[in-house]
Amino acid sequence: MSTSAPTAAGEQAAPSATAPLTLDRLAVVGCGVMGKAIVKGLIDNNFVAPAHVTASVASDDSASALGAYFPGSTIVRDNITAIKSADVVLLCIKPFYVRTVLSEPAIVAALQGKLLISICAGITLAQFAALIPNTRVVRAMTNTPARIRQGMTAVCGGAAATKQDVLLTVKMFQNVGRCIELPETQFDTVTALAGSGPAFAFMFIESLADGAVMMGMPRKIALEMAAQMVFGSAKLALDSGEHPALLKDSVTTPGGCTIAGLLSLEDNKFRGSVARCIEATSRRASELGQPKK
Numbered sequence: 014m015s016t017s018a019p020t021a022a023g024e025q026a027a028p029s030a031t032a033p034l035t036l037d038r039l040a041v042v043g044c045g046v047m048g049k050a051i052v053k054g055l056i057d058n059n060f061v062a063p064a065h066v067t068a069s070v071a072s073d074d075s076a077s078a079l080g081a082y083f084p085g086s087t088i089v090r091d092n093i094t095a096i097k098s099a100d101v102v103l104l105c106i107k108p109f110y111v112r113t114v115l116s117e118p119a120i121v122a123a124l125q126g127k128l129l130i131s132i133c134a135g136i137t138l139a140q141f142a143a144l145i146p147n148t149r150v151v152r153a154m155t156n157t158p159a160r161i162r163q164g165m166t167a168v169c170g171g172a173a174a175t176k177q178d179v180l181l182t183v184k185m186f187q188n189v190g191r192c193i194e195l196p197e198t199q200f201d202t203v204t205a206l207a208g209s210g211p212a213f214a215f216m217f218i219e220s221l222a223d224g225a226v227m228m229g230m231p232r233k234i235a236l237e238m239a240a241q242m243v244f245g246s247a248k249l250a251l252d253s254g255e256h257p258a259l260l261k262d263s264v265t266t267p268g269g270c271t272i273a274g275l276l277s278l279e280d281n282k283f284r285g286s287v288a289r290c291i292e293a294t295s296r297r298a299s300e301l302g303q304p305k306k
């Protein structure tokens with residue numbers, strides 16, 4: 014698979030003719046909701062062959078279900094076995110399990126010469142360097158819309174990671190949506206905005222539908238209308254490149270119903286509440302990788 018170097022921080026990376034065309038062998042440690050979404054995008058886009066994927070899970074039931082979901086792939090209960098089988102390791106476990114998993118006997122030796130890509134929120138590159146010295150690590154923060162290949166991912170390479178490692182990671186996540194390279198100092202904000210953001214968007218959709226139901230609209234229709242409106246508005250913002258304030262003003266006529274609604278939102282501190290939500294979530298994200306007191 015091929016990518017070009019990511020451009021300036023925050024810009025979408027473009028393809029390059031020098032990067033490898035596909036993954037060779039991939040291990041997924043903790044293949045839950047996000048792991049499944051990422052692997053499915055990679056397999057469906059022929060970025061990696063099913064037979065070249067090995068995933069480790071915590072239970073026999075999970076192994077059985079995952080084997081049915083990814084026929085042809087290898088599902089194991091042992092992290093070391095999975096890691097040894099691959100060239101690239103995707104770490105998809107909860108942040109509070111990272112220290113335990115990476116402290117397993119023989120984990121450092123198993124990771125020797127491999128690229129580790131972590132989607133674990135709050136675990137910094139410095140923490141990875143302390144746990145698994147000299148391992149090439151790239152952090153990635155993605156989100157649940159990756160399930161439908163509409164994800165938003167940011168990546169950042171550690172000190173031992175090569176430029177090619179970052180390029181490969183960017184291209185991997187482009188299979189499930191958009192992907193940009195950002196400095197690690199922005200990753201707590203990325204976690205809040207992109208990682209947690211879908212929950213806030215879903216609450217907004219639900220609230221819009223509630224208002225419509227209050228005015229007599231059937232809930233099923235209200236939910237469909239609200240979701241499509243948000244989807245269409247987001248796509249218009251992305252495709253047009255116009256500032257959201259200009260797009261908002263294009264809908265707002267003097268003395269009309271839209272300005273009445275906007276003023277109601279402002280009266281209830283909508284803008285400040287949303288901004289503070291991202292601030293609070295970012296601060297909590299910065300605590301996720303810290304030892305419990």
